Amino acid sequence: MLRPTLNELISGMQRTIIEALMPELTSPYAQGQAMSAIAMLAHAAAALEAAPAYDAAEIKDLRATFAALKRLGDKHLPKKGGLRAALTRATRASAKTPPDRRAMEESMSAFAIAVALGLCDDRVARQIRGYIHRNLERSRNLLGGTLPSA
Amino acid sequence: MVGLKRISGGSSRETYSFDLEWSEGGEKRTRPMIGRRDPTGGLLKSDREREFKVIDAVHRAGLKVPEPLYLELDASVMDRPFFIMHRAAGQTGMGAFPAAEPESTRAKVTDDFLGELARLQSLDYRECGLEILGAPENLEAPARIQAAHWTEIYDRDRMGEYYPILDAAFAWLKANPVVSDRIVIVHGDFRSGNYLYDQNGIIAMLDWEMAHLGDPMEDLGWASMMFWGRDEFAGGLMEREAFYRLYEAKTGRRVDRDRLFFYQVLGNAKMAVICLTGIRDFVERRTSDAVMPFLELLLPALFDDLAKQLQLV
Numbered sequence: 001m002l003r004p005t006l007n008e009l010i011s012g013m014q015r016t017i018i019e020a021l022m023p024e025l026t027s028p029y030a031q032g033q034a035m036s037a038i039a040m041l042a043h044a045a046a047a048l049e050a051a052p053a054y055d056a057a058e059i060k061d062l063r064a065t066f067a068a069l070k071r072l073g074d075k076h077l078p079k080k081g082g083l084r085a086a087l088t089r090a091t092r093a094s095a096k097t098p099p100d101r102r103a104m105e106e107s108m109s110a111f112a113i114a115v116a117l118g119l120c121d122d123r124v125a126r127q128i129r130g131y132i133h134r135n136l137e138r139s140r141n142l143l144g145g146t147l148p149s150a
Numbered sequence: 151m152v153g154l155k156r157i158s159g160g161s162s163r164e165t166y167s168f169d170l171e172w173s174e175g176g177e178k179r180t181r182p183m184i185g186r187r188d189p190t191g192g193l194l195k196s197d198r199e200r201e202f203k204v205i206d207a208v209h210r211a212g213l214k215v216p217e218p219l220y221l222e223l224d225a226s227v228m229d230r231p232f233f234i235m236h237r238a239a240g241q242t243g244m245g246a247f248p249a250a251e252p253e254s255t256r257a258k259v260t261d262d263f264l265g266e267l268a269r270l271q272s273l274d275y276r277e278c279g280l281e282i283l284g285a286p287e288n289l290e291a292p293a294r295i296q297a298a299h300w301t302e303i304y305d306r307d308r309m310g311e312y313y314p315i316l317d318a319a320f321a322w323l324k325a326n327p328v329v330s331d332r333i334v335i336v337h338g339d340f341r342s343g344n345y346l347y348d349q350n351g352i353i354a355m356l357d358w359e360m361a362h363l364g365d366p367m368e369d370l371g372w373a374s375m376m377f378w379g380r381d382e383f384a385g386g387l388m389e390r391e392a393f394y395r396l397y398e399a400k401t402g403r404r405v406d407r408d409r410l411f412f413y414q415v416l417g418n419a420k421m422a423v424i425c426l427t428g429i430r431d432f433v434e435r436r437t438s439d440a441v442m443p444f445l446e447l448l449l450p451a452l453f454d455d456l457a458k459q460l461q462l463v
Binding site: 027028029032033034036037039040043102105106108109111112113115116117128129132133135136139140143144 | 155156157158310311312313314315317318319321322325439440441443444446447449450453454457460461462463
């Protein structure tokens with residue numbers, strides 16, 4: 001492993017701000033900005049570790065969800081609304097190396113819209129809701145459930 | 151001008167605090183001031199002339215707002231346009247009304263909050279000279295205009311990413327428009343965190359940059375979103391159902407639950423888009439405000455609420 005690691009560099013920069021810059025800052029606004037920068041560096045350090053696993057889990061889940069939809073067959077997808085084409089695009093994107101995540105998410109958007117508008121049958125909607133539930137849980141684990149008052 | 155310092159808050163503009171000192175009739179006078187200058191980037195792209203005119207109009211109508219004093223549109227004076235207003239006393243917060251405050255203060259702030267909203271919604275925008283905000287052509291237009299406006303900003307600032315829940319929200323808003331019962335002045339960001347208060351109640355409502363004409367349920371929906379207080383208390387002020395009843399008592403009008411729901415969905419989607427705008431401006435170096443990257447951390451809570459509202463989970 002190369003030293004210093006990215007995490008070591010980030011925590012070093014946090015110390016620089018705290019120990020070298022903060023004592024020189026006199027305005028509350030500048031001090032607030034420095035505190036925000038320190039907190040964001042802490043978040044970045046944690047995200048650096050967690051992001052690869054998040055990405056891998058996201059791609060795996062998208063792939064599995066679209067594969068499950070494919071197994072259900074076209075008869076469960078409405079002819080109108082472009083869902084069949086979206087599934088074809090997603091299947092193609094998930095077979096790429098590396099998988100085209102953005103294209104899969106674009107297709108997932110088409111399915112989420114269909115669920116919100118009540119255009120899907122129950123079996124399709126169950127798959128999409130399951131994915132969104134897991135996606136939200138992963139996002140909360142990665143980013144937290146921060147509110148503006150926090 | 152003494153004591154000039156930049157302060158946080160009102161993130162859509164650079165905000166400065168200072169005191170103005172002058173002599174009048176041999177006497178030294180002092181007045182606390184706030185200067186709001188256009189940012190290089192940030193949360194919103196809004197028109198400071200509109201904002202100034204709205205504050206001026208509602209101030210003349212007797213609402214609790216800081217007195218607007220001076221508007222400078224000539225960018226050569228201070229690099230960017232700015233305006234100056236009276237600096238009101240009091241404290242503010244970032245979101246939900248602080249749980250640590252005494253119950254008596256909370257009750258007074260709540261009463262003033264809905265009282266000010268009722269007064270705002272009782273104003274005739276024409277008599278206030280606010281046709282400049284663009285009156286919707288009919289009662290169906292406000293929902294359509296707002297949904298289209300935020301969809302457009304979403305498409306501009308999503309940086310090529312897909313957010314399935316947000317895409318679903320905007321599709322739902324387009325497919326389920328509501329019809330207003332009248333056209334009122336909408337503050338656009340009427341919520342806890344956007345007022346100055348003390349133990350006697352609200353001193354001034356702030357941040358009028360998103361004001362427009364529209365449906366009265368829009369401000370009520372925004373103020374009562376789960377996002378501004380994660381419990382049953384709307385904005386940390388009052389239990390939601392009691393909050394709606396007090397609104398009805400103050401306005402003499404019924405809360406339309408379908409329209410309220412529409413504007414709560416719109417509110418969550420709008421707030422998510424505001425976050426995306428701030429993130430994009432930070433990433434593309436139009437702002438160096440260190441608060442902007444934190445906006446990403448707000449998205450899970452907004453997406454959670456939208457997913458529940460749209461039965462996506």
